[in-house]
Amino acid sequence: MAIELTPDLIRLQTASDEAWAEVRENPSDEGWELWRERAAEVQTAVTEYAKAIGEPRNQVEAELKKAVRHLGEEES
Numbered sequence: 001m002a003i004e005l006t007p008d009l010i011r012l013q014t015a016s017d018e019a020w021a022e023v024r025e026n027p028s029d030e031g032w033e034l035w036r037e038r039a040a041e042v043q044t045a046v047t048e049y050a051k052a053i054g055e056p057r058n059q060v061e062a063e064l065k066k067a068v069r070h071l072g073e074e075e076s
Contacts, residue, residue, distance in 0.1 A: 003055055003063045012042045013068040 016038035023031040046064060050057040 003053070003060055005060075005064055005067055006049065009042075009045055009049060009064055010068055010071075012038070012045050013064050014071075016042045017068060 016035065019031070019035040019038045023035050042064075046061045047057055050060040053060075
């Protein structure tokens with residue numbers, strides 16, 4: 001059964017991935033801090049959503065990353 005992801009989860013993961021890409025391209029203390037903040041936001045949201053829908057947290061996270069990264073491939 002596929003997990004239905006919310007637009008907020010997708011938005012948070014996209015922001016985290018964008019922050020990570022920026023850090024990889026132009027490392028800076030500010031960039032690392034932004035990425036850590038974005039990643040923490042994703043982790044919190046995934047944990048809360050997984051509890052709410054009764055699915056394993058790691059499964060929700062995997063589906064989210066797969067969905068967001070697939071979207072990125074389509075835009076390329």
